[in-house]
Amino acid sequence: MRKRGRMQLDEQYAIRLSRLIEPAVLYLLGTGAAAHGYDLLSEVNAMGLTETQVDPGAVYRVLRQLEGEGAVASTWDTSGGGPARRNYELTELGRARLASWVTVIARRAEAMQEFAKHAQELLDKG
Amino acid sequence: MRKRGRMQLDEQYAIRLSRLIEPAVLYLLGTGAAAHGYDLLSEVNAMGLTETQVDPGAVYRVLRQLEGEGAVASTWDTSGGGPARRNYELTELGRARLASWVTVIARRAEAMQEFAKHAQELLDKG
DNA sequence: TATTCTATATGCCTCTCACATATAGCGCGA
């Protein structure tokens, strides 16, 4: 008997658009534009890669997951004023992960643009 | 007390990539490339808009939902050999729906390509 | 006759998603 209902997606980087939080975070950590969750939240929103405003909870969950997988590493920063920050940095594995995402996203974006072009032609014609 | 957990997404056409089944179906009905579920299934897969092979159940569910919303209309076709087919055609509302999808998809595709470009530059540099 | 292809449809279980809440340090104005 085979397992059922289990989310299995052979394509590891299959794009559920919300998952775009992940590549966005990896990228921002790579550029150094942001290093902790709260900043990443606003930066991700500013990028516009995700279609709607991102939920803070989603960002923190992504960060914890990425850390669990070894794609990012964190250290607590209690130096500044205000609550402690958990600063993240990209690992080598994280860079590789970002590279995989780039390939998939570029391919998918192209397919979407092709579709939009053809569909627009259809609409113009009719 | 406000409702919770309800899928509310102000952006009606927010892209959960799997939902790309919907615009793909609308487009294929618009072109006349396919008219019933079983054909749509293979055509949608051939298009490559969706990242993985589409589940038959998903296509039929999308069709029923679209019909419920008035975006497509169906008639049974028992003329040919084999089991009866439910033939669909696009309504005016369906065309409008497709137009909305096109706008959103084009915008999103562009954002994704921009991201891929910048991320690739980052990876090349590092 | 049984297997395969066409064709439509629903059941089920897990995971995702977006909202909500919990916790807490700090600055600032009343």
Place this chain on the structure above:
DNA sequence: TCGCGCTATATGTGAGAGGCATATAGAATA
């Protein structure tokens, strides 16, 4: 000094989506 708001991190929750499986059935083919 009390509350308020901003910064900051994190988890809880309920509805819906996602993907596999099965049910049904006509027709062709081996």
